[in-house]
Amino acid sequence: MNRNPNFEKIFKQFKREVEREGIIKEIKAREFYEKPSQIRRRRKLKKYRAQGVK
Numbered sequence: 001m002n003r004n005p006n007f008e009k010i011f012k013q014f015k016r017e018v019e020r021e022g023i024i025k026e027i028k029a030r031e032f033y034e035k036p037s038q039i040r041r042r043r044k045l046k047k048y049r050a051q052g053v054k
Contacts, residue, residue, distance in 0.1 A: 018024060034042075
């Protein structure tokens, strides 16, 4: 199958834009219900990991 090189360029640009906006990550996060306490716990752990604390 021979694809148009212009299509490839546009598709790569689209994928970069979607990744930068975090759309895929948000879709996966909304796939299942997460209790508010779980959300707070996950955010708190993420914050501490970013600081290097275990």
